[in-house]
Amino acid sequence: MKLTYLCMYGRGYVTFDLVWLGVFILFSLQTTISPVIGVYTLTVHKYSSNMKAGLLGMLHSPPCATSVPLRHVRARVTCSSSSGHISFIKDVAATQPPENLQHLLKMLQTRGETIVSPGSRHGLIPLAIPLSENMSGSMTALLRWPTAPPGMEMPVVEVRKHGVWLLANNVDQYIHRILVEEDADESHGSDGELFHASSEAGKKLYTRGDFAESKISNLDGYLLKKVGLFPDLLERKVMRHFEEGDQVSALVTGEFYTKKDLFPGFGRPFVFNAEILLKVGRASEAKDSARVALKSPWWTLGCTYQDVASIAQWEDEQIEYIKEKVSEEGRQEDLKKGKALAQVALDEAAFMLDLASIDGTWGDYLDRIAECYKEAGLGEIANFILYRD
Numbered sequence: 001m002k003l004t005y006l007c008m009y010g011r012g013y014v015t016f017d018l019v020w021l022g023v024f025i026l027f028s029l030q031t032t033i034s035p036v037i038g039v040y041t042l043t044v045h046k047y048s049s050n051m052k053a054g055l056l057g058m059l060h061s062p063p064c065a066t067s068v069p070l071r072h073v074r075a076r077v078t079c080s081s082s083s084g085h086i087s088f089i090k091d092v093a094a095t096q097p098p099e100n101l102q103h104l105l106k107m108l109q110t111r112g113e114t115i116v117s118p119g120s121r122h123g124l125i126p127l128a129i130p131l132s133e134n135m136s137g138s139m140t141a142l143l144r145w146p147t148a149p150p151g152m153e154m155p156v157v158e159v160r161k162h163g164v165w166l167l168a169n170n171v172d173q174y175i176h177r178i179l180v181e182e183d184a185d186e187s188h189g190s191d192g193e194l195f196h197a198s199s200e201a202g203k204k205l206y207t208r209g210d211f212a213e214s215k216i217s218n219l220d221g222y223l224l225k226k227v228g229l230f231p232d233l234l235e236r237k238v239m240r241h242f243e244e245g246d247q248v249s250a251l252v253t254g255e256f257y258t259k260k261d262l263f264p265g266f267g268r269p270f271v272f273n274a275e276i277l278l279k280v281g282r283a284s285e286a287k288d289s290a291r292v293a294l295k296s297p298w299w300t301l302g303c304t305y306q307d308v309a310s311i312a313q314w315e316d317e318q319i320e321y322i323k324e325k326v327s328e329e330g331r332q333e334d335l336k337k338g339k340a341l342a343q344v345a346l347d348e349a350a351f352m353l354d355l356a357s358i359d360g361t362w363g364d365y366l367d368r369i370a371e372c373y374k375e376a377g378l379g380e381i382a383n384f385i386l387y388r389d
């Protein structure tokens with residue numbers, strides 16, 4: 001027997017069968033995934049070689065930052081490229097810029113990356129605000145969640161074809177991590193140029209030498225303990241436990257990764273947890289975890305929809321389901337059920353982002369996404385979604 005329930009879960013209504021409803025309730029009890037968050041910093045990967053030319057053509061930098069072979073000219077990088085980003089975040093993204101954003105930009109530049117105009121968003125997930133691009137074409141940017149709770153900080157992420165990869169929950173943690181990594185790497189000839197570039201922000205966040213003094217021999221361990229939780233570090237920690245043959249610690253760490261509020265809104269921890277459960281032969285729990293992951297925005301999975309759907313033992317049902325929800329009939333049905341128009345529109349925008357993430361075809365959905373936000377009363381977000389240089 002298949003009973004279906006409709007539950008409001010963050011970004012929209014989802015159907016569950018009875019067993020799954022139980023999982024959902026348990027999960028909800030310990031998790032508050034905010035439907036909407038703040039602005040994230042992202043790194044954008046070049047997706048494929050055929051997109052490369054197009055992207056390269058579009059990546060503009062402020063004149064002062066364009067062609068500086070940065071690593072060796074720290075002292076001469078005087079022109080500040082941050083003001084464009086700060087006013088963009090205020091005026092276009094309609095939110096509060098992170099306090100230390102200009103210092104982070106300086107550090108990225110010092111690290112050899114090219115500053116990217118915040119409006120160079122063609123082909124990218126429309127919630128991204130580009131900051132910089134590294135030599136292999138990976139872009140760091142900010143991600144603007146459409147309906148961020150007030151006071152929520154903007155996390156740092158890396159933009160990929162199918163969405164984003166969370167680099168840090170906020171700009172300060174990202175700066176702090178870079179400083180510790182530079183300090184730990186001193187034996188390899190670093191003279192603290194990133195620390196200098198970070199200016200007063202760096203002095204507030206980190207005292208050089210603290211890593212060595214901490215007697216924590218393992219850099220990852222220091223970062224997790226003293227700086228913050230980072231998805232890549234937690235995943236590496238789990239893999240290390242596996243290498244050491246410590247399956248229990250691996251699974252405990254994997255579960256910890258999915259704990260509420262560590263990475264709000266992100267489906268990635270559940271994907272990873274599903275992968276490790278599968279690795280130890282617990283396919284049914286892996287399936288449940290993958291299904292939880294797919295209740296999050298699909299652009300937060302850190303991989304493709306298909307990768308997760310296969311663990312979830314779903315084929316294209318979820319895609320079909322979402323396509324139905326965003327059809328005129330689906331919309332009328334929701335309205336008939338008494339769902340507020342603004343909520344229907346918000347859900348639809350979120351579903352549309354999910355659909356766009358499947359093939360990374362963001363451009364095909366921009367107009368409809370913006371339309372939904374406008375309908376939901378979020379005119380500023382609609383304009384932000386559509387804005388590009």
Ligand SMILES: *[C@@H]1O[C@H](CO)[C@@H](O)[C@H](O)[C@H]1NC(C)=O
Nearest residue numbers: 043134135136137138139158
């Ligand atoms: C650019 O960033 C990506 C993602 O973080 C990384 O894998 C790559 O090694 C970086 N390339 C350079 C040249 O630093």
